[in-house]
Amino acid sequence: MTRLAGRRALVTGANGGLGSAIAIGLARAGAAVAVHSRRAAAGDVVRDAIRANGGVAETVTGDVTSAADVAEMMRQTVSGIGGLDILVNNAGIISTTPFLELEEEEWRRVIDTNLTGYFLVGQAAARIMVAEGRGSIVNVSSTRQVQAWPGSLPYASSKGGIAMLTRSMALELAPLGVRVNSIAPGTFVTELNRHYLTDPDFRDKRIATIPAGRYGDLDEVAEAVVYLASDDASFVIGASLSIDGGQTIW
Numbered sequence: 523m524t525r526l527a528g529r530r531a532l533v534t535g536a537n538g539g540l541g542s543a544i545a546i547g548l549a550r551a552g553a554a555v556a557v558h559s560r561r562a563a564a565g566d567v568v569r570d571a572i573r574a575n576g577g578v579a580e581t582v583t584g585d586v587t588s589a590a591d592v593a594e595m596m597r598q599t600v601s602g603i604g605g606l607d608i609l610v611n612n613a614g615i616i617s618t619t620p621f622l623e624l625e626e627e628e629w630r631r632v633i634d635t636n637l638t639g640y641f642l643v644g645q646a647a648a649r650i651m652v653a654e655g656r657g658s659i660v661n662v663s664s665t666r667q668v669q670a671w672p673g674s675l676p677y678a679s680s681k682g683g684i685a686m687l688t689r690s691m692a693l694e695l696a697p698l699g700v701r702v703n704s705i706a707p708g709t710f711v712t713e714l715n716r717h718y719l720t721d722p723d724f725r726d727k728r729i730a731t732i733p734a735g736r737y738g739d740l741d742e743v744a745e746a747v748v749y750l751a752s753d754d755a756s757f758v759i760g761a762s763l764s765i766d767g768g769q770t771i772w
């Protein structure tokens with residue numbers, strides 16, 4: 523597939539889970555990919571997998587909560603893959619502490635990573651894209667942007683924030699040639715949640731809430747991101763695409 527031939531994409535948190543599937547999917551569609559990981563060796567594994575399939579990839583590093591790291595990440599991206607046309611804001615963390623037991627530090631850590639991180643990386647990437655007059659940004663949100671769950675308060679708050687971050691960015695950047703959208707994945711087994719999603723009791727209860735009757739496949743997320751990043755979605759702006767097997771229909 524060559525839908526993204528000639529495009530240059532940065533995917534944050536791309537050393538595993540949704541991020542690596544998205545990075546590999548974008549490369550399969552023809553994009554050169556900057557594989558971001560805060561641990562270079564972990565990013566190199568995904569970079570090498572892309573290269574082994576004939577794709578173009580470089581590893582870039584940094585903590586998304588640090589403006590200095592983000593500036594350096596952009597420098598590495600532009601020098602590594604020659605520019606930036608596509609950003610996938612994906613790096614994130616989860617928290618499962620019930621509201622009444624939540625400490626301020628945990629609240630701040632989740633908001634800093636999931637929301638401030640998307641702002642810092644999104645703004646730095648958008649500045650590069652606006653200078654070129656074109657670009658596409660996909661923010662990875664979650665069903666939790668609209669659907670609460672016990673113990674998900676900071677996570678759900680961060681994802682609800684991403685919903686409006688996406689729409690606000692989309693509004694200001696559309697006239698400048700940059701489209702901003704989000705995806706809202708449902709339930710996918712990754713390092714973020716493996717410890718509870720694979721518990722048989724939890725699994726049965728969760729799957730009972732998913733009309734498709736199963737967890738998602740990571741490639742199903744990657745395909746949606748390729749679509750939003752590509753010119754096939756040229757009139758799609760400020761949208762949130764659910765990829766959740768119907769989990770948010772209820």
Ligand SMILES: NC(=O)c1ccc[n+]([C@@H]2O[C@H](COP(=O)([O-])OP(=O)(O)OC[C@H]3O[C@@H](n4cnc5c(N)ncnc54)[C@H](OP(=O)(O)O)[C@@H]3O)[C@@H](O)[C@H]2O)c1
Pocket residue numbers: 534535536537538539540541559560561584585586587612613614615635662663664665706707708709710711712713714715
């Ligand atoms: N899995 C699901 O069912 C699901 C559903 C909806 C939405 N999502 C969203 O999908 C995204 C990816 O999650 P995942 O499930 O693929 O989890 P994951 O495998 O744990 O991946 C998270 C990635 O974010 C990176 N990261 C975390 N904090 C960072 C920081 N401060 N600076 C730089 N990188 C950081 C992690 O790096 P390290 O490996 O170094 O920790 C890792 O690469 C998240 O935004 C999550 O909210 C996931």
